[in-house]
Amino acid sequence: xxxxxxxxxxxxxxxxxxxxxxxxxxxxxxxxxxxxxxxxxxxxxxxxxxxxxxxxxxxxxxxxxxxxxxxxxxxxxxxxxxxxxxxxxxxxxxxxxxxxxxxxxxxxxxxxxxxxxxxxxxxxxxxxxxxxxxxxxxxxxxxxxxxxxxxxxxxxxxxxxxxxxxxxxxxxxxxxxxxxxxxxxxxxxxxxxxxxxxxxxxxxxxxxxxxxxxxxxxxxxxxxxxxxxxxxxxxxxxxxxxxxxxxxxxxxxxxxxxxxxxxxxxxxxxxxxxxxxxxxxxxxxxxxxxxxxxxxxxxxxxxxxxxxx
Amino acid sequence: xxxxxxxxxxxxxxxxxxxxxxxxxxxxxxxxxxxxxxxxxxxxxxxxxxxxxxxxxxxxxxxxxxxxxxxxxxxxxxxxxxxxxxxxxxxxxxxxxxxxxxxxxxxxxxxxxxxxxxxxxxxxxxxxxxxxxxxxxxxxxxxxxxxxxxxxxxxxxxxxxxxxxxxxxxxxxxxxxxxxxxxxxxxxxxxxxxxxxxxxxxxxxxxxxxxxxxxxxxxxxxxxxxxxxxxxxxxxxx
Numbered sequence: 437x438x439x440x441x442x443x444x445x446x447x448x449x450x451x452x453x454x455x456x457x458x459x460x461x462x463x464x465x466x467x468x469x470x471x472x473x474x475x476x477x478x479x480x481x482x483x484x485x486x487x488x489x490x491x492x493x494x495x496x497x498x499x500x501x502x503x504x505x506x507x508x509x510x511x512x513x514x515x516x517x518x519x520x521x522x523x524x525x526x527x528x529x530x531x532x533x534x535x536x537x538x539x540x541x542x543x544x545x546x547x548x549x550x551x552x553x554x555x556x557x558x559x560x561x562x563x564x565x566x567x568x569x570x571x572x573x574x575x576x577x578x579x580x581x582x583x584x585x586x587x588x589x590x591x592x593x594x595x596x597x598x599x600x601x602x603x604x605x606x607x608x609x610x611x612x613x614x615x616x617x618x619x620x621x622x623x624x625x626x627x628x629x630x631x632x633x634x635x636x637x638x639x640x641x642x643x644x645x646x647x648x649x650x651x652x653x654x655x656x657x658x659x660x661x662x663x664x665x666x667x668x669x670x671x672x673x674x675x676x677x678x679x680x681x682x683x684x685x686x687x688x689x690x691x692x693x694x695x696x697x698x699x700x701x702x703x704x705x706x707x708x709x710x711x712x713x714x715x716x717x718x719x720x721x722x723x724x725x726x727x728x729x730x731x732x733x734x735x736x737x738x739x740x741x742x743x744x745x
Numbered sequence: 746x747x748x749x750x751x752x753x754x755x756x757x758x759x760x761x762x763x764x765x766x767x768x769x770x771x772x773x774x775x776x777x778x779x780x781x782x783x784x785x786x787x788x789x790x791x792x793x794x795x796x797x798x799x800x801x802x803x804x805x806x807x808x809x810x811x812x813x814x815x816x817x818x819x820x821x822x823x824x825x826x827x828x829x830x831x832x833x834x835x836x837x838x839x840x841x842x843x844x845x846x847x848x849x850x851x852x853x854x855x856x857x858x859x860x861x862x863x864x865x866x867x868x869x870x871x872x873x874x875x876x877x878x879x880x881x882x883x884x885x886x887x888x889x890x891x892x893x894x895x896x897x898x899x900x901x902x903x904x905x906x907x908x909x910x911x912x913x914x915x916x917x918x919x920x921x922x923x924x925x926x927x928x929x930x931x932x933x934x935x936x937x938x939x940x941x942x943x944x945x946x947x948x949x950x951x952x953x954x955x956x957x958x959x960x961x962x963x964x965x966x967x968x969x970x971x972x973x974x975x976x977x978x979x980x981x982x983x
Contacts, residue, residue: 606850613836613847619798620834622818623827625851625899739838 443700444693445578449653451692452591456646457669458676458684459598460518460639466615466679467635469534470526473541475643476666477548478518482644483565483657484556485513490566499566503586503648506566510644517548518640519633527629545662552659562658565651583652590645595685598638602681611635615679664718671725677738686736695721747810749774749903749934750795750826755804757787757794764790766958767804772903772936772951777929779937779945779966781979782955788938789831791955792905795936796828797821808903823851827901831908831938833892837881841872844880844891848898858898865894868924886917893924897933904928905936910944922948942979946970954979 457479464472489509493502525544529537553559568582580588602608613621614631621628650665651657668691676687698720703712711719728735748771757765765787772778780788793799795806797818806813808824816824827848836844845865849858866873869890875883880891889909896904906925910918922944929935929948939945946952949966954975962975969975 609839609843609847610850612839612843616836616838617834619818620830620836621847622798623796623822623830624847624895625819625822626847627817627819 439577441577442579443696445575445580445584447693447696448689449580449584449587449692450696451672451689452587452685453646453649453653453665453688454669454672454691455685455688456587456591456594456642456649457665458673458688459594459642459681460636461670461673462676462678462681462684463635463639465673466681467611467618467632468526468530470537471541471670472526472636472639473538473666473670474521474544474548475518475639476662476669477545477552478514478521478640478662479643479647479650479665479669480657480659480662481517481548481552481647482510482514482640483647483651483661484552484559484563484659485644486510486648486651487563487565487657488513499568502566503652507645507648510648511641514640514644514647515637518636522633522636527632545666549659549662556659559659562656565655565657567655568652581653586652587646587649590649591685594642594645595682598642598681607631607634668718668721671721675725675728675735677735680735680737680739683735683737690736691721691724694724747807748772749809750936751805751807752791752795753805753807755791755794755806756802757790757799758802759790763802764958765794765801768953768955768958768960770951770953770960770963772934774902774934775929775932776950777925777935777937777948777966778951778953779939779949780953780955781939781942781945781969783940783979785957786955787958788955789907792828792830792907792936792938795905796826822899822901825900825902826905827896827899827903828905829892829896829907829909831911833885833888835880835883835888835891835895838879840877841880841883841891842876844895845872845898848895851899861898861900865897868927869894884917886913886920889913889917889921890924893921897928901933903934903936905938907938908940909937910939910941918944942975943970946975 460475461472464470486506486509489506490502521544525540526537529540570582572579572581602611610626611631611634613624613626614628618628650661672687672691673684675691676683695717699714699717702708750772753769754767755765756763756767780791782788790799794801797816801814808826813821836847845862852858871887872891872894880888883891893909909921913921925935926948937945937949946966946969952964952966952969953960954962
């Protein structure tokens, strides 16, 4: 398992998932400068929403037909929880010191995790997630499982749709204006509260798509899955330049590929034999973050703060 | 005839500190009215309250006879009140055209919007030449033109300009003041806040002098321009 195409494919699959989740961190941060630490749990809840829909389906139904319904179910759950969190947890703290919403986000993260653990039937164990059956595809020398194709298609589709929305529509322009100067945005007639809700909702919807991808790839989901995936996606958002939607996707892919390459090749580097393999991949991911932040604190595509003057 | 804007005993506070301590004035349709005074007099606070960014402690604001005080900021612009804020506050990472289109955010008449974008380019040719450029790359004076053009995009009945001459070169300031005269000639009602009392008073129909939250003197532009105490305090004459 040392072939380069395979490692790149694995990295890309993982990175696309990170990127989809990272969009949620970056959009919310870009508009209200809040690091929404509960976003990992929004991702997890999307997974459980999708799983629940799949359990309602008749046995033996074609998974390809069910997946769109699972996405819809996951998106509804994630968006509902995320919008409620904005309305009832974050909005009352809009003018509070920065630390207050941040701590609220951490508390919300724990609360959501525990709520699923307690109230979702049997959530104390990992739940099996539906799987595509059949052989892997061979793409340019890499084996790509059928389930992994999902994220390789859905991530670019989501990204292009978001890019068009932000640059071509009135609401998208309103969103950019709100992130650059919220008071002046109000003077233009932009309902900034609605724009903020929109940012939470879009981020949650993308996280739900990522959760379906996660389930299809790993074959199971659990109430703890949001923690590490959320942390990695946050890393991806910072790596790419927090506040920048293209940066989030780029950061995700760079992080995923770096993790995958480090896993595959680090043990071949003389003197580093001990640090290869899957056990060290998180170390390399965060080491990469530290290096990028030292050399380019604003992230790969981040804007220089001077532009804001 | 009722005035376009009536402000009655308006009081605004930041926490416990009262920045505007009961001011009253009116703006008639077609007039240029100016609020002058030094830093901290409460001029900007007054405008920010009129456009809904700040909530007043007490007092009434009537726009075309309707109270504004409980209307959120994003709805006030649709009533016909546009605000070009102090420090220009253009959207730096959007292009000039995008900035102008944001000024027309609530309008749905595509053809009319296009016509008004063109009108802004006619008024300020430099903006037309650089329409695809990020607004943050413009000079201070050009940004001021953009902020004024953007405010005009909502087809306001009342245009509020906060310190349009701030930080500009004399030539640029001249250009901005000429534009205000042009806008008035085309029938726009303007509420102008300025530290540059000379420039503001010479083109205003009515002027009010503010000092630490109060209006201490009111009159026509030329009256105030020739008033001895104004000349001493604001026009730098002994």
